[in-house]
Amino acid sequence: MMKSRLWLLVILMLACVNVINAQQLSNDELKSIFLEANNEYKQGNYEKALELYNKIYNSGYMSLELYTNLGNTYFKLKNYPEAILYYERAKRLNQNDERILNNLALANLQIKDKPEPQARFFVTVIYEQITGLLSSTGWGVLVVVLLWITLALLISYRILTNIFRKKFTLVLAGIFFSLAVIFFVFGSSRYAYETNQAEAIVFYPVVYVTTEPKVNSPNAFILHEGSKVTILEEQDEWYFISYDKTKKGWISKSAVKII
Numbered sequence: 001m002m003k004s005r006l007w008l009l010v011i012l013m014l015a016c017v018n019v020i021n022a023q024q025l026s027n028d029e030l031k032s033i034f035l036e037a038n039n040e041y042k043q044g045n046y047e048k049a050l051e052l053y054n055k056i057y058n059s060g061y062m063s064l065e066l067y068t069n070l071g072n073t074y075f076k077l078k079n080y081p082e083a084i085l086y087y088e089r090a091k092r093l094n095q096n097d098e099r100i101l102n103n104l105a106l107a108n109l110q111i112k113d114k115p116e117p118q119a120r121f122f123v124t125v126i127y128e129q130i131t132g133l134l135s136s137t138g139w140g141v142l143v144v145v146l147l148w149i150t151l152a153l154l155i156s157y158r159i160l161t162n163i164f165r166k167k168f169t170l171v172l173a174g175i176f177f178s179l180a181v182i183f184f185v186f187g188s189s190r191y192a193y194e195t196n197q198a199e200a201i202v203f204y205p206v207v208y209v210t211t212e213p214k215v216n217s218p219n220a221f222i223l224h225e226g227s228k229v230t231i232l233e234e235q236d237e238w239y240f241i242s243y244d245k246t247k248k249g250w251i252s253k254s255a256v257k258i259i
Contacts, residue, residue: 030056034066041069046076064093068100075103080110081226081257085201088228088259092194095132111226115244131190139187146180200239200256202227209249213238220249229256 037052050073056066067090074083087104094100108114134142153173160166202223210217213235223229223243229251233240238250 030059030061037069041073041076046073049073050077064090064097064100067093068103071100071103071107075107078110080107081201081203083107084111084226084228085257085259088199088201092196092259093135095193096129108226112224113227113243115228127189131186131193134186134190136187136191136194139183139190142183143180143187146176146183150177150180197258198231199259200229200231200241201259202229202251202256204255207251207255209241209243209247209251211249213240213250217250221247223251228259231258 033052033056037049037056040046040049040052050070053066053070053073057070067086071083071086071090074080074086084104084107087100087107090097090100091104131139150173153169153176157166157169157173160169202225205225207223208219209221209223211220212218221243227243229239229241229243231239232242232248234253235250237253239253239256240248241251241256242248
């Protein structure tokens with residue numbers, strides 16, 4: 001419910017968001033740094049490229065290209081946990097991008113823990129593919145446009161005198177409003193996916209997941225760096241996590257980074 005309300009706020013502030021994005025994208029310094037980083041990457045100077053990409057990231061700028069390039073650079077440096085982290089973040093922005101999915105799959109081949117493939121209901125897969133066609137902001141723009149069209153049609157309905165045209169206009173208004181509602185649902189789902197804070201990547205080479213949130217408690221199982229976990233609960237400096245949907249236990253917050 002809270003996420004839906006927040007996403008609604010995003011819709012109402014679309015104009016402000018677009019202005020902010022435009023300002024960021026028009027920043028000549030960031031563009032120059034990004035191009036320089038790309039050039040360093042192409043020349044094989046991965047440490048320098050990483051330094052420049054991180055300079056952009058630390059400025060607060062976020063984009064699919066930046067996350068992907070950070071992932072690629074970390075992969076070249078054989079820092080697979082960081083590569084997976086940034087590929088996962090890029091995936092949040094476009095879950096249907098084959099390039100990102102392939103890079104993520106390749107990075108996951110480099111880590112020790114291999115979760116079992118989970119069967120997924122085909123309707124869920126199709127729904128996720130549809131909602132992933134646009135960002136939450138993109139869906140929000142469509143909703144706003146459709147609502148404005150609906151309003152214009154309703155005004156026309158009040159003005160028109162021809163019965164047939166009035167009925168036709170009313171039907172169109174109903175169709176556009178229904179589409180706005182459907183797209184709002186898509187946008188809400190997409191927003192929830194983009195802002196999901198319940199997943200993390202393990203960064204310790206070896207971490208013992210315990211049965212209780214305290215030091216020296218019995219071990220439940222072992223995870224290695226690069227593993228992706230789902231956070232179910234948090235308590236003080238501990239997360240209660242799930243791995244592979246079958247294993248659960250407590251892990252130190254310092255051992256993971258939130259996607």
